[in-house]
Amino acid sequence: MGLQGTGKAGELRTGCAVPESGIYSVSHPQHHLPGEVTLLKDRFFPRCSRCADPIYYTLERSAPAGTSPFGFEVTLYELPELREDESLRG
Ligand SMILES: [Zn+2]
Numbered sequence: 107m108g109l110q111g112t113g114k115a116g117e118l119r120t121g122c123a124v125p126e127s128g129i130y131s132v133s134h135p136q137h138h139l140p141g142e143v144t145l146l147k148d149r150f151f152p153r154c155s156r157c158a159d160p161i162y163y164t165l166e167r168s169a170p171a172g173t174s175p176f177g178f179e180v181t182l183y184e185l186p187e188l189r190e191d192e193s194l195r196g
Contacts, residue, residue, distance in 0.1 A: 139154065
């Protein structure tokens with residue numbers, strides 16, 4: 107499967123339609139968001155819950171059409187900021 111080089115970084119971001127179901131890595135240095143999310147085709151890329159800046163996404167692993175490899179549907183409209191404080195305490 108040689109799909110490398112066909113996509114350009116930065117095209118996938120908040121508000122754009124998800125081109126294909128799969129796992130997407132999240133790039134949003136402004137806030138500490140989940141590292142990757144599962145998104146479904148024809149949905150829209152979620153926004154940040156903390157600011158209006160776009161989140162950029164990169165397809166990590168696409169899901170075969172017509173199947174539900176994740177076992178459930180995930181619909182996200184925004185990504186919550188992760189709290190580092192809690193995990194650092196101990
Ligand atoms: Zn943000």
